[in-house]
Amino acid sequence: MNQQEYGTSLAGLVESGHRLLAQAGVSTPLNDARLLLADALECDLHQLDQALLLDRTVAELLTNEGGRRQAGGFQSAALERYRSYLQRRTGREPLQYILGHAYFRYLDLRLGPGVFIPRPETETVVQAGVDALTGVNHPLAVDLCSGSGAIGLSLATEVPGARVRAVEVDEQAYRWGALNAAAQEAAIGEAGSDYQLLQADATDPATLSDLDAQVDLVISNPPYVPLDAIPDQPEVRDWDPDLALYGGSPDGCLLPCRILDRAMVLLAPGGLLVMEHDASQGPAMVAAALERGYVQARTHQDLAGRDRYLTAWRPALVLG
Structure with missing residues (x-):
């Protein structure tokens, strides 16, 4: 034309x-x-x-x-x-890649090929994390599988005094996350927060091992799409990175369960895990959390009424 x-x-x-x-x-x-x-x-x-x-x-x-x-x-x-x-x-290239950015909560995130596009439903996941940290003095949060930085940067800019450690393994996604962290540096400073991004495997026991048993909140949007449920939408199937999409098993639960394992070690007694999952995985994620020793595990719905994220607590220490 x-x-x-x-x-x-x-x-x-x-x-x-x-x-x-x-x-x-x-x-x-x-x-x-x-x-x-x-x-x-x-x-x-x-x-x-x-x-x-x-x-x-x-x-x-x-x-x-x-x-x-x-x-x-x-x-x-x-x-x-x-x-x-x-x-x-x-x-069918995603609109966000063409425009080079997307809005997420209060952030304007830079995006392009090689990084997962944050979805509106993840905003409810972030809200659960913000609510959990509100009123906590200089809380320590870890964002596993951080991608563009949407979750961790939201915490760092919305929760005053938050200390946020973000982990992303993929080099391209890490670069986008670093760009967004730099763009939000002033807002993070205004909140009195601290944000640090690490390129590493979020499921590796050595990753952030210096924080084991000290973290108030572990929050994650891990790869969780079942291998036998390839998305129909070309924008997702052909453009979102496979590494950020697929959960490593037919039911998609392999990688989320590894996040459960790592989070249990990172969390301080009484600490909270908030983790996004597929709409089909609610009961499985609750069961997997309980099997690993979490308490008060439950799934929550997104604005469309679909099971969307898990909350589960590491048991508090009992003295006596």
Whole structure:
């Protein structure tokens, strides 16, 4: 599709993109077309939506932006970016990779190929961790399988005085996590928190062994997709890293159970584990936690009512 085919009407651009993405099977074609056009034009979505309501052209939208954005060269480059974005999205590349970022709770995370895209349901997992640490003086938390840093950085910026140690084994994911940690450095400082990222195997007993039996919270979104349940969605199946997706066994429970083992050693007596899991794994995760000596193990639902994460406590010391 060339620039003439797009036209200069913003509504026409959005409609063209909407139609292309719908034909490609994208589940939210209109929303994606709007977001991609706003990014290509280097304006925010609110500005674009206002201009759409007023039936503005590209030139009219950019008139108030000033400087280089009014130039024909910028407009041509912006339309070419939009064309490129649509081509990538029709190939089912995730929207977050194309835009290069995604919002998660209060964070704007940098994302790209090689790192797992955080999902909205994981925000409920983080909330359980935040609630557990609220009121604890300088709590110590460990984020196992940290990926982009969504979970650990949320704790470090939302829980004042938190000490967070994050662990990621994959080199590409680690690099994205490090970029996000650097971007949040000021917010972490404002919270009086401390965040450290380590590239290591989260299930290795030697990883963070200096913290054994000292941690208030272990929180994790480990790989858990069953090997016999390959996702249908191309954005997940073809783009999310396999290392971050699959749980290492037909039922997907192998790696989560290894996290259970490592967390039991890391946690201080009375410490809490919060771990995301597949909707099919709730009873299995509760049983596995109880078998390992955790207490008060239970699964919790996400906003869609599906089993989504486990909470389980390491028993407190009993004196007597």
